[in-house]
Amino acid sequence: MSRSDAGGERPKGASGGRVVEIDVHMVYDVDLPTDMILQIEAAEGEGQTILSQSLSLSGAEAEAHGTGEAGIGRRSRFIVSDRLTCRYKAQVEITRPSPRLRRLAGTPLTDLPGDTIRYLMPSRYSVPSDFAATDDTLFGQKSGGAFIAAASDWISENITYSPGASTPDTTAADTFMRREGICRDFAHVLISMARARGIPARFVACYDPGVEPPDFHAVAQVWLDGGWHLVDPTGMASPESIAIIGVGLDAAEVSFLTVFGRTELVKQRVTVS
Template sequence: MWLNASCFLEFQMSVPTPFLLMLRPRSGWQQWIAREEYVLSPSVPVVEFTDSFGNLCQRIVAPAGHFSVRTSVDIETAEASDTAPGAPFVEVQHLPNEALPFLYPSRYCESDRFTNMAASLVTGRISGYDQCSAIVDYIRDAIRYTPGDGQQIISASELNQLGHGVCRDMAHLGIACCRALSIPARMVVGYLEALEPMDLHAWFEAYVGNRWYTFDPTQTDLKGGRVAIAFGRDAADVAIYTQFGDPVELLNMDVRVQQMSGPPY
């Protein structure tokens, strides 16, 4: 399907402020970018680089006063994410090097604390994809999804005690449990068509069957176009913007995803 996805951020600052932005999706396995707009107002110099996870990042210094960022992308993406029940577990010694960083505990995914719990959740399941599915089933049953209620980032352990959270937090728990079983898992931030309420969304991917597969504890199925913007170990790696120095005021954030009838040109 063809989608147009856009994000508008509006800030007010008292002093010039360094920012690190992460708002440009890349063409990849299940998405192809046909057109992209990226407007900073007022215009400022931008230095772009690719981080260690392959994300496109932009460094800027925003001036004091009013500042906005507007992005828009026309993109062809799959109508549903691939599934593969029965896809096998990949032994650690056979994993590609780029998957290895997603085996370790991280700031918000304390997988070393979930060894026993993860093992109990997947009892009787075939090692690999089916274990990931069992973990997702547990999160859907045990954790209440409360979109719009996640100002404070919480870890997998904190979410498991609290019992409710946003998409980002639920992804943390899924990632931690997968890693506890020696399954590489990474966080994804992006757009999801028909998400209610509309916002940027977070889910996770696990490496089984020699490739990455999508898992989303907040959705009952994997239908709908997804646009991945950034990948990382947890939320600390995939913030769409990070500002440094004095606090700034986010005046407005508007995210829109619309299906298009066909190629835009």
């Protein structure tokens, strides 16, 4: 399958934003017919516009497509019998400004929009009750954006970014105890701290040119002052350059590739500039 969307006459950066260029090449082998769910396409939405994109899936059979969690992004579902070769290219214009995080107010529970409530709940990798006492000890009575900024700074300063330090089973509590992890682990800790303080928080899969080494990235998104705001406790990504792929309660809901069986990674290259 090949899918291509072009921006027509619209020039790059027509709205004065930053244009992020994405190039993904992945190859996976399987021994038996295997179901897969892929979510790697940048989402069209507030603060980001798809100027052009193309997705090629060689070896994918019986394809179906649908929207991601919260109606954000696009999921592809298919069967692979031998080898999947995936190539995705996109140009995305980002017009999203960075918020003045510390100035953003929190929202009382009774005033929260109904669709934000699920992002206060425990999930596979995030159990807010594990962090209630920690929040009080580390951040006192801070609330709203001041709390989120302090929590993000604490994570950045006290948890070491260490590729290979975690596994697909590592929870936010595990990362907090071990003091090391990768982007998804950093995001899970911030999400857990936020939920424990009554701030809706969700996991965001994304691309950003500041990520080293280049790869798929993960950040948090918190509900403050009437809207969702991106926060990256690793410090590598910025709201002005993040291209969102999708959102979820945690990494389990927005994996770039979910495989229902055994697979062998042959190649994976992600380039973002």
